[in-house]
Amino acid sequence: MSGPSDRIVPSPPRLDRLTDGDVPFRRGHFLAYAPRDFHRIAYVEWGDAASPHVAICVHGLSRQGRDFDALAYALARIGYRVICPDLPGRGLSGWLRDPELYALPQYASDMAALIAHLGVTGTIDWIGTSLGGLTGMVLAAAQGTPIRRLVINDIGPFLPWAPIRQIGNRLRDAPRLHHNLASGESRLRTVLGDFGPLTDEQWRHIAVHSFVQEPTGGWRPHYDPAIGDAFRPGRVYSVSMWRDWDAIRCPVLLLRGARSDLLLPETADEMMRRGPRTYRVEIPDCGHAPALLDPEQIRVVTDWMGSPQQVERPPAGP
Template sequence: MTAAGAAPASGPETNPRLDDLSRADVPFRTGHFQAYAPHDFHRIAYVEWGEADSPHVVICVHGLSRQGRDFDALGYRLAKLGYRVVCPDLPGRGLSGWLKDPELYGLPQYAADMAALIAHLRVQGKIDWVGTSLGGLTGMVLAAAARSPIRRMVINDIGPFLPWAPIREIGSRLRDAPRLHHNLASGESRLRTVLGAFGPLTDEQWRHIAKYSFHQVPNGGWRPHYDPGIGDAFRPGRVYSVSMWRDWDVITCPVLLLRGEHSDLLLASTADEMTRRGPPTRRVEIPQCGHAPALLDDEQLRIVTDWLGPAA
């Protein structure tokens, strides 16, 4: 690992400093719009990389308790290839609004909000989709729909069958997470423990993850960026195995499937089955990772950018 506070190496292949986006050599913007949930509107925030008029759009959607800034390194790389890359915060996360009714945190709402995002962006034609965990499930729902706008899809460590045991564990971590940390270093320390399955990360990468995982509160301390209500669906008695094979089997767009070598959520047997049925799928195993690869190191980024290729 790099020493805390050490400057990153420079050179044409090195990512820009993730905590100093003003130094990036590609356009970077933020935006938001109002989306609808029953009886209420809520804010959906996003960050956007690349030229706003590029017709080649990639939407990157994060996992359950994460947010769009997880994709900064990938957004930068894809923008350099000519893509317009949009990384939203799902409702209840990051800078997006919280839903008044926690029961609405689920795939129908997420899919509706992402469809609204596509409309808000005024995308002409098809898009590419990169989804980690929950973001992959959301992409599957949209890709399975008739007249789907998704042209190609990268699914990061998730599949159409989810065993109940790791789902229960994810719910337990959400419920047990401290509601307040005295400082950001304390929050980062917890993330290094609970997100250890992301794989080997540098100190700078952990600092980047932590920076956008907590919000400073006026009376002191740092709270997690997400609404605790997103964990309501994982309360005891509500956790069960999930099957979405019906969606998977009607998807037709090409898929790049990434699986963490030690993943307990995307079982090897499920990944095998995903290559035998449904859409044309290329499977890549990511070493030294569980659920889910962070998509921050050079090799993981190269796998995704090589598969998508230059915007054309």
């Protein structure tokens, strides 16, 4: 894998010590609205709260914002204010009363409310993994969008139905309770194997934030099981969002796991031929989706985004 420059980002310190390090770390939340329902949106924030250079990192379908700890730390160290929310039904955010609302329109609405809550009056950079990338595409395609640069991690405007069905099956088949955290981590190492080769420390970091300890004993997944309702048999089909892709005007960094079955090579090729100017990086030894915990993967993102104090560079080409 190669990045757009040879600048080296130092390896981040231990994941379990990031919040005690030299970068400010804060937790926050606000109330967002769904039809007949207010719900809590939680987030973590890194870096100088007064920085005008804002990056928002949004996770995948069954994940949460702490997946971005290492990347957020690296971006905050070069001057960004970084916000990593939990989408509704995940992490520390509230669950929706109506499971039918777990869909892109609600996620986009909640993330627009997040931008308003943060008091952002200028532009933002968006980093989205899988579902977070789709949400970013919707917002970046809108008229008057505040998104000036977009990083999409292993997702595209066309989603084939077969891997979507597999994702849904894994959600529905996930145990509702593990006897201990080690059991939960073991399952994650299996079902999230496409994240790429991770260290024991990285897997433990993922596991710690993927389960909630019940007062009566055991560990349950951090998400509302109803987020899988949209993947019930008979409801899974291929998805096309080319209209959104073609409407995007900001530069895009497209990351693709070399073994990904969700972002097909031909889809990535088509994304390079049409829509926004896009720089593409293939990440070896990964499927769907690279975890963005590896220092080299982090370097690719930080190199492309650059120090926010720099004059903005022209968008990179293929």
